[in-house]
Structures are given as C-alpha cells and as structure tokens.
Amino acid sequence: xxxxxxxxxxxxxxxxxxxxxxxxxxxxxxxxxxxxxxxxxxxxxxxxxxxxxxxxxxxxxxxxxxxxxxxxxxxxxxxxxxxxxxxxxxxxxxxxxxxxxxxxxxxxxxxxxxxxxxxxxxxxxxxxxxxxxxxxxxxxxxxxxxxxxxxxxxxxxxxxxxxxxxxxxxxxxxxxxxxxxxxxxxxxxxxxxxxxxxxxxxxxxxxxxxxxxxxxxxxxxxxxxxxxxxxxxxxxxxxxxxxxxxxxxxxxxxxxxxxxxxxxxxxxxxxxxxxxxxxxxxxxxxxxxxxxxxxxxxxxxxxxxxxxxxxxxxxx
Amino acid sequence: xxxxxxxxxxxxxxxxxxxxxxxxxxxxxxxxxxxxxxxxxxxxxxxxxxxxxxxxxxxxxxxxxxxxxxxxxxxxxxxxxxxxxxxxxxxxxxxxxxxxxxxxxxxxxxxxxxxxxxxxxxxxxxxxxxxxxxxxxxxxxxxxxxxxxxxxxxxxxxxxxxxxxxxxxxxxxxxxxxxxxxxxxxxxxxxxxxxxxxxxxxxxxxxxxxxxxxxxxxxxxxxxxxxxxxxxxxxxxxxxxxxxxxxxxxxxxxxxxxxxxxxxxxxxxxxxxxxxxxxxxxxxxxxxxxxxxxxxxxxxxxxxxxxxxxxxxxxxxxxxxxxxxxxxxxxxxxxxxxxxxxxxxxxxxxxxxxxxxxxxxxxxxxxxxxxxxxxxxxxxxxxxxxxxxxxxxxxxxxxxxxxxxxxxxxxxxxxxxxxxxxxxxxxxxxxxxxxxxxxxxxxxx
Numbered sequence: 001x002x003x004x005x006x007x008x009x010x011x012x013x014x015x016x017x018x019x020x021x022x023x024x025x026x027x028x029x030x031x032x033x034x035x036x037x038x039x040x041x042x043x044x045x046x047x048x049x050x051x052x053x054x055x056x057x058x059x060x061x062x063x064x065x066x067x068x069x070x071x072x073x074x075x076x077x078x079x080x081x082x083x084x085x086x087x088x089x090x091x092x093x094x095x096x097x098x099x100x101x102x103x104x105x106x107x108x109x110x111x112x113x114x115x116x117x118x119x120x121x122x123x124x125x126x127x128x129x130x131x132x133x134x135x136x137x138x139x140x141x142x143x144x145x146x147x148x149x150x151x152x153x154x155x156x157x158x159x160x161x162x163x164x165x166x167x168x169x170x171x172x173x174x175x176x177x178x179x180x181x182x183x184x185x186x187x188x189x190x191x192x193x194x195x196x197x198x199x200x201x202x203x204x205x206x207x208x209x210x211x212x213x214x215x216x217x218x219x220x221x222x223x224x225x226x227x228x229x230x231x232x233x234x235x236x237x238x239x240x241x242x243x244x245x246x247x248x249x250x251x252x253x254x255x256x257x258x259x260x261x262x263x264x265x266x267x268x269x270x271x272x273x274x275x276x277x278x279x280x281x282x283x284x285x286x287x288x289x290x291x292x293x294x295x296x297x298x299x300x301x302x303x304x305x306x307x308x309x310x311x312x313x314x315x316x
Numbered sequence: 317x318x319x320x321x322x323x324x325x326x327x328x329x330x331x332x333x334x335x336x337x338x339x340x341x342x343x344x345x346x347x348x349x350x351x352x353x354x355x356x357x358x359x360x361x362x363x364x365x366x367x368x369x370x371x372x373x374x375x376x377x378x379x380x381x382x383x384x385x386x387x388x389x390x391x392x393x394x395x396x397x398x399x400x401x402x403x404x405x406x407x408x409x410x411x412x413x414x415x416x417x418x419x420x421x422x423x424x425x426x427x428x429x430x431x432x433x434x435x436x437x438x439x440x441x442x443x444x445x446x447x448x449x450x451x452x453x454x455x456x457x458x459x460x461x462x463x464x465x466x467x468x469x470x471x472x473x474x475x476x477x478x479x480x481x482x483x484x485x486x487x488x489x490x491x492x493x494x495x496x497x498x499x500x501x502x503x504x505x506x507x508x509x510x511x512x513x514x515x516x517x518x519x520x521x522x523x524x525x526x527x528x529x530x531x532x533x534x535x536x537x538x539x540x541x542x543x544x545x546x547x548x549x550x551x552x553x554x555x556x557x558x559x560x561x562x563x564x565x566x567x568x569x570x571x572x573x574x575x576x577x578x579x580x581x582x583x584x585x586x587x588x589x590x591x592x593x594x595x596x597x598x599x600x601x602x603x604x605x606x607x608x609x610x611x612x613x614x615x616x617x618x619x620x621x622x623x624x625x626x627x628x629x630x631x632x633x634x635x636x637x638x639x640x641x642x643x644x645x646x647x648x649x650x651x652x653x654x655x656x657x658x659x660x661x662x663x664x665x666x667x668x669x670x671x672x673x674x675x676x677x678x679x680x681x682x683x684x685x686x687x688x689x690x691x692x693x694x695x696x697x698x699x700x701x702x703x704x705x706x707x708x709x710x711x712x713x714x715x716x717x718x719x720x721x722x723x724x725x726x727x728x729x730x731x732x733x734x735x736x737x738x739x740x741x742x743x744x745x746x747x748x749x750x751x752x753x754x755x756x757x758x759x760x761x
Contacts, residue, residue, distance in 0.1 A: 015755045051534040053742070070537075078534035082744065084527030089330060100322050101535035142531070 003062075004029040004153055004184045005050065010059035012045050019045035020056070021208040027153075027186060027201070032179055034199035034216070035188040036294075038302055041205045043188050044081065047155055050186070051078050063153070074103040077151035081158045081188070083142050085130045092117075092126035095145050102149045109148065116144045120170075135162050143171055147178060154178065157188045172198065192295040202294070206302050216294070223297045226265040227290045228274070233257050234282030242281045246274045262290065320540045320547075327519065327548025332555060341556055345563035353568070366409045366433055368441075371396045374418035376452055381444060387437055400428065409433065412441060419452065479709065494707035495680050501630050501703040502676045509638050509669060509699070512553040513645040517658065519545050520649030520741070529741050538738035542650075543730075546642045550635075626706050632719060637699025640726040641665065647733035650740035651748045661753075672697035676704045683708040693718050695725025732757060 005027040012020040019042045027033045037043050048054045050061060052068060061068040063075070086094055092113065099109035117123045120140055130138060139162045147154060156175070160168045175185060175198065187199060195202060196216065203213035212219065227250065232239060236254045239261065243249060246269045252261035259282075265274060275287060292300075331337055365388045372378050372391065381389050390408070392399070399411050410429040418425075425445065427433065433441075454461055477491060520542070523529040532541055648661040672691060679688040683705045692702040692710070698718045702710070739756040740748065 014759070048742070053530070053533045053538075054738075073535055076534065078531065080527075080530040080534075082527040082530055084531075086330070086522075086528055087526060088334075097322065097326050098531065098535070101319055101532065103535075145531070 002029045003027060004064055005186070006062040006065075007046070007050070008060050008062070010046065010049060010056045010061070012042075012049065012054070013057050018208050020049075022059070023205065023208070023210045024059075025203055025210070025213070027184060029184050030179060030182055031200040032175070032185045032187055032198050034195045034202035035186060035205070036190075036192075036195065036202055036298060037205035042208045043205055044157070046205070047078070047080075047157060047186070047188065050153075050155065051076060074149060075152045076155065077102075077146040077149065077153070078155045079142060079146040079157060079159055081161070083139075085138055085141065087129070087131040089130060090126070091128050091130060091133070091141055094130065095141060095148070098145045099148050104149050112148055113144070116148065120144065136164060136167055139163055140167065143174070147174070147183075151183065153184050153186065155186045155188075158190070159187070160189070160191060160194065192293065192298055195294045204298065204301055211304075212297075212301055219297065220291050220294070223292045223300075224289065225292065226267075228263050228265065228271060228287060229260070229290055230263060230278070230287050231258070231260050231285040232278070232282040233285065234259065238281040239278065242278050243274070244277055245269075246277055319536045320544045323536065323541060323544025324548040324551070327545050328551050328555075331515075331549070331552045337552070337556065341559050341563070344556070344560045345567050348560070348564045349567040366431075366437060367407060368410045368412050368427075368433075369399060369406070369408045370412045370414070371399050372414045373416035374414050376418060377414060377445065377448065380448065381441075384437075384440055387433075387440065403428065403430070414445070418449065419456070494683075497626065497707045498683075498704040499676065499680060501626070501706070502673070502700045505630075505634050505637055505699050505703060506669065506673050508553055508557070508634065509641045510666075512549050512638065513642045513665075515552075516546055516549050516642040517645040517649035519549065520646050520737070521652065521655070521658075524650060524741055524744075525653065533741070538741060539734045542643070542646050542734060542737050546639060546646060549642065550638055553638075629706055629715070630703060633699040633703055633722070636722050636726050640695065640699075640722070640729050641669070643726075643730040643733035647736040647740070650737040651743075651753060652740075653744065653746075657747065668696035669700075672700040676700055679704055689714065693721060695722045698722050735759070 003026045005025070007023065007025040010020050010023045012018070023042070023046060025035075025046075035043050035046070045054070049056050050068070052070065052073065063072045066072075089097075095113050096106065096109055099113065100106060104112075114123075117126065122137070122140065125133065125137070125141075130141075133141070143159065146156070154175075159171060159175070163171060172194070175187075179185060187195075189195060199216050201213070201215050202219065204211050214222075228247075234257070236252070236259055239259060240249055243263060245266060247263040247265045250262035250264055252259065263274065265271065271287070271289070275284065278284060365386055367388050367390065369390050369392055370377065370381065371394070373396070378391050383389060389412070394402075396411075396413050399413075403411060409431045410427050410433055413426040413428070415425070425441075427438065427441070451461060454464060523532070523541075529541075536544075644665050648658055648665065651661060652658050675687065675691050675697065679685065679691070679701060682688065688701065688705055691697045692705050693714070699722065702715070702718050735757050736753055739759055740753075746752075
C-alpha cells in the first residue's frame with residue numbers, strides 16, 4: 001500500500017516530560033486517518049512535527065517515501081486546533097497572504113479564493129475586517145485557507161469545533177469531496193461519532209505512546225465482546241434461568257411483559273445455542289450483536305493504560 | 317527568501333495603513349514644529365502690561381528704570397503708607413518700595429502686589445536696579461564709568477578649540493555643536509529602539525494571542541516570521557521618521573520664517589535702546605565690536621565635523637542597535653501571554669538602554685574618559701554611547717572594535733531570541749519563569 005506519510009519511531013522530549021515515545025504511524029494515501037487520544041497525549045506534538053513546526057529528538061518522517069523537508073510545506077495544509085486570524089486585516093487580503101505563504105502565486109490564489117467564496121456564498125465578506133465576522137464565519141475562512149492550495153495531505157485538528165450543525169455538515173461534505181479528489185486527511189478529534197462516520201483508519205495515542213492503530217472496521221470487529229442485545233416478551237425470571245451456562249446477563253430492564261437484556265456469551269458457545277435455550281421461555285423480537293462504538297473502545301483502551309482507571313461509563 | 321519578503325510586506329503595509337500611523341505622521345510634525353514655534357510666538361505676544369508704582373525713598377531711580385515690554389513704572393509723589401492705603405483704589409498691580417538707604421547697602425527692596433508679577437518681572441526689577449546701583453556707586457566714588465565699561469568689553473574673549481592632527485593640520489572645533497550632534501543622534505537611536513521595539517513585541521503578542529501563529533508556522537520558519545516582523549517594523553519606523561523630517565522642515569520653515577523675521581526686527585530695536593542714569597552719567601549699550609553672523613559661524617563649524625562619517629556610523633548603529641534590541645523584544649513578546657506579564661522580562665532590556673542614555677549625558681562632558689570607552693564598546697550600550705562620542709572624534713580601532721562587537725552581539729542576541737521565540741510562541745497558558753526561558757534555549761528545533 002502506498003503511504004503518503006510515514007512517521008517512524010518518533011521521540012520528542014521536553015524538559016520535564018516526554019511528549020512522544022517511539023510513535024510510528026503509516027498514513028495510506030487517499031484515506032481519512034483519525035488521530036485519537038485524550039488531551040495531552042501528544043497528538044499536537046506529533047502534528048507539529050509533521051508540519052515541521054518543531055523537529056523530533058529522534059526518529060524520522062517520510063513524505064511519499066522522501067524524508068520530510070521544507071519543500072513539502074506546500075503539499076500540506078494545516079488547520080490547527082488553536083486557530084485564529086489577524087483581527088484588523090481584511091478577509092480577502094488575509095486569505096491571499098496566507099495562500100502566498102503556502103507558495104501559491106498571487107493571481108492563482110485570488111482566482112481560487114473567489115471560487116471558494118462563491119461556493120460558500122461569502123463573496124460579500126472580501127473587504128470585511130476579520131473582527132467583524134462571527135466565530136463560525138472565521139472558521140469557514142480558515143478552512144478555505146487550509147485547503148486552497150490543494151495539498152496532498154490535509155491535517156485537520158478538531159475541524160468541526162465552532163461550527164453549527166449545518167456548517168459542520170457543509171465542511172464534512174467538503175472533506176469527503178477532497179478525499180475523492182485524491183487528498184489524504186489526517187483528522188484529529190475527540191468527537192468519536194465523526195470518527196466512525198468519516199475515518200478509514202485510526203491511531204490511538206495515550207501518554208505519549210501509540211496504543212492502537214488500524215482500519216476502523218477491523219478495530220471495531222476485534223473489540224467485540226460477544227455481547228448480544230435481546231428484545232423479548234415473557235418473564236424476566238424465566239429468561240434469566242434459560243440462559244443457564246450459555247451466557248451471563250448484563251444490563252436489563254422489564255417494561256410489563258416486554259424485556260430488553262444484554263447477554264455476554266460464554267466462550268465456546270455460539271449465538272444459535274443461546275437462541276435455542278431462550279426460545280422455549282420467551283418470544284424473541286430482536287437479537288443482535290453489539291459492536292462496540294469507537295467511543296467505547298477509546299475509553300476502555302485509555303483506561304487500560306491508566307492505573308486509576310475504573311469502569312467506563314456508557315456514554316453514547 | 318520569497319516568504320520573508322511577503323511577511324515584511326504585510327507587517328509594513330498593515331501598519332502604514334493604520335489610522336493611528338497616519339494621524340501620528342501628521343500630528344508629529346505639528347507637535348514638533350509647535351514645540352519650536354510656539355515659545356517664540358508666545359514670547360512675541362503682548363500680554364497685558366503690568367503697572368508698578370515706584371516709591372523711591374532713595375531718590376536714585378526716579379523716572380529712570382528702563383521699561384520692558386510688559387512692565388510699566390510710575391513714580392507718584394506719595395509715601396509708602398499712602399500708597400499701601402490707596403493700593404486697592406488704583407489699577408496698579410504692584411508697589412515697588414526702594415528704601416532711602418539703598419546706596420549705603422540697604423540690602424532689600426520690597427514688592428507689594430495684588431497680582432503676582434511673575435518670576436521674569438521680579439528678576440528684571442532686581443537685576444536692573446542692581447546694575448544701576450552698581451554704576452551709581454562707582455560714579456559716586458569718582459570712578460570713570462567709561463573705563464570700566466571698556467575694560468569689561470575688552471576683557472571678554474572666546475575660547476577657540478582646535479584639534480591638532482598628527483599631520484600638523486589643525487581644525488577649529490565647536491564643542492557645543494559636537495555635544496548637540498552627539499546627543500541628538502543618541503536620543504534619536506534611543507527613542508527609535510524603544511518606540512519600535514515595543515511595537516515588535518506587541519506584534520508578536522498579537523499573533524500569539526490571536527492564535528494565527530500556528531497557521532503561519534506551518535508555512536514559514538519561526539525565525540523567518542520573527543525577522544520579517546522586525547524588518548517590517550523597522551521600515552515603518554524609517555518611513556515615519558522620514559516623513560516627519562520632511563514635514564517638520566517644511567512646516568518649520570513656513571511658520572518659522574515669518575515669525576522669526578518679526579522677532580529679529582524687535583531684537584534689533586531693543587539693542588539700540590539707550591538710557592541715562594543721573595544727569596551726567598551716560599549708560600550706553602556699547603556692544604559695538606563687530607560680531608560675525610552667528611549662522612555663518614555655525615555653518616563653518618559644521619564643516620569641521622565629518623558629517624559623512626557621522627551619518628554612516630549613525631546608520632550603522634541605528635540599524636544594528638534596533639535589530640539587536642527588537643529581537644529581544646520579540647522574544648519577550650513570544651514568552652508571555654499578556655501585556656501585564658511583559659514587565660519582568662522588559663526590565664533587563666530597558667536597563668542597558670536607560671543606562672546608556674544616562675551615561676551619555678555624563679560622557680558628553682568628557683568624551684575621552686574610560687567610562688566613555690567601555691560603554692561605547694559594549695554592544696548593548698554602544699549604539700547610543702558611541703554616537704555621542706562620534707563628533708568629538710573616535711580612534712579608528714575603537715570604532716572598528718565597537719562595530720565588530722555590535723555585529724557579534726546582534727548575531728548572538730538574535731540567535732538567543734530566536735530560540736526563545738520559537739518555543740514561546742507555541743506555548744499557551746503558562747506563566748514563564750527565567751529558568752524556563754533558560755531551558756528553551758536548549759530545546760532541539
């Protein structure tokens with residue numbers, strides 16, 4: 001598989017702590033790659049190294065197989081989490097300036113900007129000062145500036161923060177469109193819903209170390225816990241007894257005759273065996289396997305590495 | 317290189333287009349011209365004449381005290397008691413009482429007033445009466461007053477200083493002019509460093525608090541951003557300075573010429589005033605010895621200063637002094653999150669600046685002293701102190717050493733500042749200590 005970016009054994013130390021401890025990443029071309037991790041895990045440090053804002057203490061980064069160098073700046077677009085614009089500058093002028101810093105010729109940048117401004121229906125803002133715009137409006141400008149030079153690799157750090165649902169959707173669609181057009185997106189977020197929706201691959205970083213990576217579908221499959229949710233009509237007591245040694249009852253509730261229960265299969269038992277044993281005592285309405293959400297995986301993985309970590313809360 | 321030009325352009329244009337820049341550019345020369353012209357203008361304004369009634373019990377001064385623009389003297393034939401009693405019925409502003417024993421050493425005259433006469437008028441009365449009394453005493457003792465006057469006249473002389481070169485050539489020098497040029501150049505550098513260094517600091521802080529800096533740093537190196545800003549601001553300063561010079565000279569020459577003409581006429585008239593003391597004593601303004609025109613004399617003195625050399629050394633110290641200090645200011649701006657936190661880091665930057673300014677005033681008295689030497693060699697103080705020394709002549713080796721050290725100082729401080737800058741600019745919400753800054757110096761890029 002062709003990797004657009006490959007980080008190898010990155011170590012970054014600061015005076016008092018290690019931000020990245022032997023982290024390796026391979027980002028396949030034309031994919032959306034989710035970089036996940038709790039606050040302070042080292043995501044921003046890694047992103048800054050990829051952007052050549054800082055350098056690693058050891059390890060190397062390859063861009064399309066070549067060691068990362070200043071000429072790659074023009075192939076990368078970066079939307080940082082902490083982002084802002086010059087408040088007193090006019091929107092158009094500022095966007096032009098930032099595009100030129102990315103190496104675009106002025107005339108071309110202007111033409112492309114006009115196109116984007118039309119697409120987002122914000123032509124009228126060209127001569128406005130940034131301080132006159134709302135936060136959401138500023139975010140739109142920042143997004144445009146990030147993608148304007150059509151970078152091969154887009155690094156988006158919490159791209160949806162500050163957007164209302166309508167605009168977040170607009171941005172999401174643009175991201176998908178960019179992927180179709182051949183861009184690769186490195187996507188850092190805490191919003192697990194959007195990870196499931198958008199990402200093809202993820203890497204999870206906790207406490208400076210990579211603790212998990214791979215394709216999203218595969219990871220979710222691997223993290224199945226053999227848990228099934230069963231909806232039925234019948235008697236709860238009878239239902240519980242019928243499970244016998246095939247499974248262990250988890251969360252459950254009864255609403256009159258109607259029950260809903262989660263059952264964890266005993267290893268070595270097949271779902272069919274479980275159904276067979278329930279059939280005599282209850283009417284089954286639905287039977288489905290619970291595939292863990294990214295949120296669950298995130299929390300359980302992070303807590304594994306956390307000595308104080310207790311049970312995760314269901315928060316979906 | 318292309319990117320740093322873009323940054324310089326933005327830094328320059330965004331400042332020059334600001335309203336405050338345009339206002340300051342217009343207001344500055346008006347203020348400066350004002351400072352020069354207004355006092356002259358004020359001096360020429362006729363204020364209400366102060367009327368003073370003189371009760372002269374010594375009978376020495378009756379009708380003789382020369383009047384000045386703003387003082388008028390009357391000599392009513394009444395006693396002091398009468399004058400005091402009736403004071404508020406008259407329109408006199410003050411009563412001047414001269415005791416009868418004035419000539420035997422009366423020691424004191426008295427001024428009673430409704431309205432204070434002002435320091436100028438009081439001093440005028442004091443010195444004028446003193447001079448007159450002096451002449452009267454001499455005359456009373458049969459001393460030839462004219463002899464005294466001519467002795468005074470001929471015992472006045474100028475001190476001419478000439479620098480003797482090794483070639484045997486000598487040049488006339490004007491110490492006052494040297495002081496003026498040296499201090500002027502020093503002050504200019506001082507003001508420029510302060511004014512625009514702080515602007516660099518503000519600009520860096522703006523980028524940091526706006527959070528735009530991370531976007532920019534994904535395109536350019538921190539050092540390029542820092543230098544772009546420093547150079548851009550320097551160009552703004554030079555532009556403003558140039559505009560001020562042009563506008564001020566224009567304003568000053570337009571406003572000044574008309575006013576000065578008026579003033580010159582008045583001074584000429586004043587000089588011709590002649591007054592008499594007693595019946596037989598003539599007191600004449602005797603300054604009749606030809607005095608060369610002051611303007612041509614100063615022009616001649618200017619020729620004795622190597623203006624070309626001074627101009628180029630000025631440019632050098634002006635530029636590198638500013639570059640060195642503004643790199644430090646940029647580092648401070650990067651290290652803090654808000655203006656209030658800048659204080660602790662500003663201190664060590666401002667101390668050498670203020671110190672060199674204070675030292676400059678001492679050095680001007682003795683430009684060849686040890687202190688002058690050391691302060692004009694050490695990079696942090698040399699930009700100001702060396703400029704003060706320049707007009708008096710500085711040995712070539714000292715100048716070369718000072719310049720070389722300043723260049724070295726510039727490279728070192730910029731390197732240090734660059735390292736603090738690139739770490740600090742991405743550090744949020746952390747109160748930074750000196751120790752922390754020290755650590756930043758050793759982080760790997």
